[in-house]
Amino acid sequence: xxxxxxxxxxxxxxxxxxxxxxxxxxxxxxxxxxxxxxxxxxxxxxxxxxxxxxxxxxxxxxxxxxxxxxxxxxxxxxxxxxxxxxxxxxxxxxxxxxxxxxxxxxxxxxxxxxxxxxxxxxxxxxxxxxxxxxxxxxxxxxxxxxxxxxxxxxxxxxxxxxxxxxxxxxxxxxxxxxxxxxxxxxxxxxxxxxxxxxxxxxxxxxxxxxxxxxxxxxxxxxxxxxxxxxxxxxxxxxxxxxxxxxxxxxxxxxxxxxxxxxxxxxxxxxxxxxxxxxxxxxxxxxxxxxxxxxxxxxxxxxxxxxxxxxxxxxxxxxxxxxxxxxxxxx
Amino acid sequence: xxxxxxxxxxxxxxxxxxxxxxxxxxxxxxxxxxxxxxxxxxxxxxxxxxxxxxxxxxxxxxxxxxxxxxxxxxxxxxxxxxxxxxxxxxxxxxxxxxxxxxxxxxxxxxxxxxxxxxxxxxxxxxxxxxxxxxxxxxxxxxxxxxxxxxxxxxxxxxxxxxxxx
Numbered sequence: 001x002x003x004x005x006x007x008x009x010x011x012x013x014x015x016x017x018x019x020x021x022x023x024x025x026x027x028x029x030x031x032x033x034x035x036x037x038x039x040x041x042x043x044x045x046x047x048x049x050x051x052x053x054x055x056x057x058x059x060x061x062x063x064x065x066x067x068x069x070x071x072x073x074x075x076x077x078x079x080x081x082x083x084x085x086x087x088x089x090x091x092x093x094x095x096x097x098x099x100x101x102x103x104x105x106x107x108x109x110x111x112x113x114x115x116x117x118x119x120x121x122x123x124x125x126x127x128x129x130x131x132x133x134x135x136x137x138x139x140x141x142x143x144x145x146x147x148x149x150x151x152x153x154x155x156x157x158x159x160x161x162x163x164x165x166x167x168x169x170x171x172x173x174x175x176x177x178x179x180x181x182x183x184x185x186x187x188x189x190x191x192x193x194x195x196x197x198x199x200x201x202x203x204x205x206x207x208x209x210x211x212x213x214x215x216x217x218x219x220x221x222x223x224x225x226x227x228x229x230x231x232x233x234x235x236x237x238x239x240x241x242x243x244x245x246x247x248x249x250x251x252x253x254x255x256x257x258x259x260x261x262x263x264x265x266x267x268x269x270x271x272x273x274x275x276x277x278x279x280x281x282x283x284x285x286x287x288x289x290x291x292x293x294x295x296x297x298x299x300x301x302x303x304x305x306x307x308x309x310x311x312x313x314x315x316x317x318x319x320x321x322x323x324x325x326x327x328x329x330x
Numbered sequence: 331x332x333x334x335x336x337x338x339x340x341x342x343x344x345x346x347x348x349x350x351x352x353x354x355x356x357x358x359x360x361x362x363x364x365x366x367x368x369x370x371x372x373x374x375x376x377x378x379x380x381x382x383x384x385x386x387x388x389x390x391x392x393x394x395x396x397x398x399x400x401x402x403x404x405x406x407x408x409x410x411x412x413x414x415x416x417x418x419x420x421x422x423x424x425x426x427x428x429x430x431x432x433x434x435x436x437x438x439x440x441x442x443x444x445x446x447x448x449x450x451x452x453x454x455x456x457x458x459x460x461x462x463x464x465x466x467x468x469x470x471x472x473x474x475x476x477x478x479x480x481x482x483x484x485x486x487x488x489x490x491x492x493x494x495x
Contacts, residue, residue: 088387093435115394118386118405129387136391137435151435169395174417180430181392188432196395243396243404 012109012163013081014053016314017287018192018221023280024287025308026083026194026223027051027299029075031066040071044078046296050303052311053081053110055194055289059090061242062122069099072108083165084108087116092132093141093151100145104160112165112194113138113185117243136184139166143189166190168222170207171200171246179210186220193220194289197227197238199247201278208282217284224279226290228272228298231264232256238293269298273305280306339451353444370440371454376428378420384412390433 017024027047032039047054054075058068072082084103086096100111119129133141141151148159166185170178182193198204204224211217229235232255239247251271258264272290279285288306292298303309342349360366364374367383373390374381382390386405393413396404401414420426434455440448448454 115387115389117396120386120405131387131389132438133435134387134389134391134433135394136432140432141435167395172393172395172397173399173401173411174393174397174414176421176426177393177413177417177429183430184391184432243398244394246399 011161012053013314014083014110015163015191017052017312020312020314022052022287022312022314023308024053024221024223025051025303025311026053026055026287026289027296028055028057028289028291029071029296030057030060031068031071033063033065035066037074040066040074041078043296044075044080046299047080048078049311050300050309051080051290052287053083055083055085055112055291058085058087058114058116059122060085060117062089062117062119062124064122064124069103069106069108072103073106076107081110082108083110083112085112085114086138087114088131088133088135088138089116089119089129092130096133096138097141097145097150100142100162101156101160104162109161110163110165110192111142112167113142113190114167121243135166136181136188139164139185139190140188146189163191164189165192165194167195168193169196169244170198170204171196172244175207175210178207179214182211182216183214186216190220192286193222195222195225196244196246197225197291198275198279199227199235199245199251201275203246204279205282208284212284217286221286222284223287223289224276224285226272226275226279226288226302228290228292228295228302229255229268230295230298231261231268232258234293265298269301269305272302276302276306276308335450336452339447342447343451349444349447352447356444356446368442369436370443370445370448371434371437372445372449373433376425376431376433377416378423378425378428380412380416380419382412382416388436389413390436392429 014024014026027050029040029043029047044054056068056071056075059065068084068086072084075082086099091099103111113135115131115135119125119127142162142164144151145156146159146162146164148156150156168178168182168185172178185193208217208222211222227238229238232252235247235252235255238245239252254271255264255267258267276288279288290299290302342352357366357368364379364381365384366381369383382388386403387394393411397411397414398404398407401411403409403411417426417429420429440453445454449456
């Protein structure tokens, strides 16, 4: 499979971690709703040395914030590798391409393509929702840039070196569409996939099985989404308000059973660690993407608890165990 | 399509009244039947005859991550997710394999024009009658089918502007 794994590598740290067979760990930072860079830098402290790369969201939940590209640059200044998120909601194909080139010029090496939450769900519901391209076409366009041509067919003088990411939601309906969707994204050049948060391991397992049957785990790295939550009410809020999240009743009961705030937080960490360990055992899962919602300080506890520290220094050490890169590359 | 249909399309486009009559006819059929949104580049034949342009994000390549568990749309929970309906109907009609085709990027120049005439003019792809489409070779060849599509579209649709006066 020539899914662009071999070319342009050696630049993105995340790509090196994955291609050398390590189990990758990503974090996530929501840029602030203001112009203060120290907010991003402060959050970076929690992630340094704990994750291989951090996502910088792009106006998540359709709420206006500091731009993903600016926050990515701040993250780099703090010594972390950013994954810049790019939605189809706010930009047309011209803006998307120019941002990809600009990001690459600034040294950003990972971009994640998403459709984006609809504007009506955010704080500017009057806004024009762009959706010029969909996430599948966005992924293909990014591959095109890397291969040296714009979507128009014109030549790109210096193609950007980018590690291309896309998303998947194993829990949405209908199930088959979730597999087809990933198939299309992989065919369009997605090299790594971050999934929606996993709060239903059996369903996730079923989806992974379908992905393996389609041969997708051979062509892309799948990172399972993990969300440590601090209380039962956060979990309920996610279930009721965040589109595309499916939460098994069992977790809500476990969180509700906690007697105190601290107890609930411990339980949240336990659930996250346990989920990481369970998804790690599923064949084809190449890493985890941990999204601590408004609780960045917990990241070390979770990663440490799951036995994923220290993070590999891929320039120095070969993979500690098991899966080698050759095993993945057909 | 063919040289002949291209000539017919060009003739129609030179005559705005004729164009409007045909477009009105097309709308009279497609609006009540498919809730047509006049995208001008119909892909109904590969989406189990349900128009995906009803999706608030106008997604032509499958659902977003926000389909609700009951199959409703995250943007308007009173509405069914159109991709949920498409998959259900495609399953019934045994046309599921068509749904893993990657659609071309939407050409905004064709919005509000007649898909029938665009089809005759060769600007858009024809009807897919077979359940299993030809495999695209994008991943193998390394060149983007999207780029190829856009450039060829540019050539063929150069006659489009002004067609609908």
